[in-house]
Amino acid sequence: MAPASASPPPEPSSRSPLHWLTAVTDLFAFPLRTSHYVELVNPLWSTHKLQARVEAVWDETRDARTVTLRPGLNWRGHRAGQHVRVGVPVEGKHYTRTYTISSPPERDDGCFTITVKAIDGGRISHHIVRNLKVGDYLPVGLPQGDFYLPDAQPVLPLFITAGSGITPAMSMLRSLIAQQRLPDSVHVHYAPHKFDVVFGKELEQLAAKHERYHLFTQFTRDIDDATGTGQQGEGYFSPEQLEALCPDWREREVYACGPPALLAALESHFEGAGRGAHLHIERFRAEFARVPADAVGGKVRFARSVAEVQADSTTSLLRVAEDAGMNPPHGCRMGICHTCNTTLLSGCVRDLRNGNVINEVGATVQTCICAAAGDCELDL
Ligand code: FES
Structure with a gap:
């Protein structure tokens, strides 16, 4: 994923009858707006914020779930491969996460789906996979992102995905099939075991039904391991493996989504082969540099919240604040949307992406x- 900030829902066009009607009724609704009262009747009709109702939940694997969402009036369609910001209330706090839309734009019931995998230590993904239920309402943003197939010129796609990184590729495949314009496509997908493959059955059915879709599922752990602990298999990406599975990879546009190690290996291989411009990547999270061995954390003071906590040198300050019981603003959680920006009042922090230390009072953090790089104080 390459999440970014969500824009506020669009207002009705200034020339539309709805705009004029709303303008008049807003006079009577002051100091609130008509939309606030409409929301009481049906949250999906409100125009001051965009919400979606959970219509269905479906467990794809033991730790991945597809959630069908019906968005409100101001929703606009997505392009296959795009993502959306979803607000998730958990225990009285509001969190925001970004998920790729797994359904195709051609779906005609007004709903879309996200497919979420519960990740280790991921309290929000666990909440969605274990606790979200039909009838819940969630704030959502509008679809965003530039990870999608071009409309204009046809391409020969090579999808390389791992784990829940399959979601944008799934949306693209479903869309191409719905449009009946599936080109010759190769898909290399990595999963620990057969039973971990999200959309596993559907992928197999697609491969059986569409001769232009060539699926290669690679298992990175031994599926015969009866102990359940698994052994490292030979399924991980390698140039030799790619050559064997897709000999014409040099002629294809590559769409890749998965964990950082896979994406780093792909970047290195495709750039080395002079094919970097043909590799399109969607990331789940920011790529962090190695933190120096002698790096230290420190005492973090959140000035506005009058809170002070000890932090290590690798945990993001956002996570530190959340763990301290705060509810700081955030969006993508990977350095793109700037929703989490705050000001450094004193001390030192480290940008985990490049290791640069920020110690100028007044600098944006x-x-x-x-993460903390010694004691620091933030305007938060
Ligand atoms: S939450 Fe998006 S940049 Fe920090």
Whole structure:
């Protein structure tokens, strides 16, 4: 994923009858707006914020779930491969996460789906996979992102995905099939075991039904391991493996989504082969540099919240604040949207993406990608 900030929902066009009607009724609704009262009747009709109702939940694997969402009036369609910001209330706090839309734009019931995998230590993904239920309402943003197939010229796609990184590729494949314009496509997908493959059955059915779709599922752990602990298999990406599975990879546009190690290996291979411009990547999270061995954390003081906590040198300040019981603003959690920006009042923090130390009083600090580098104080 390459999440970014969500824009506020669009207002009705200034020339539309709805705009004039709303303008008049807003006079009577002051100091609120008509939309606030409409929301009481049906949250999906409100125009001051965009919400979606959970219509269905479906467990794809033991730790991945597809959630069908019906968005409100101001929703606009997505392009296959795009993502959306979703607000998730958990225990009285509001969190925001970004998920790729797994359904195709051609879906005609007004709903879309996200497919979420519960990740280790991921309290929000666990909440969605275990606790979200039909009838819940969630704030959502509008679809965003530039990870999609071009409309204009046809391409020969090579999808390389791993784990829940399959979601944008799935949306693209479903869309191409719905439009009946599936080109010759190769898909290399990595998963620990057969039973971990999200959309596993559907992928197999697609491969059986569409001769232009060539699926290669690679298992990175031994599926015969009866102990359940698994052994490292030979399924991980390698140039030799790619050559064997897709000999014409040099002629294809590559769409890749998965964990950082896979994406780093792909970047290195495709750039080395002079094919970097044909590799399109969607990331789940920011790529962090190695933190120096002698790096230290420190005492973090959140000035506005009058809170002070000890932090290590690798945990993001956003996470530190959340763990301290705060509810700081955030969006993508990977350094793109700047929703989490705050000001450094004193001390030192480290940008985890490049290791740069920020120690200028008044400097902007993105709490989602910075960690303490000694004692520091933030305007938060
Ligand atoms: S949350 Fe998006 S940049 Fe920090």
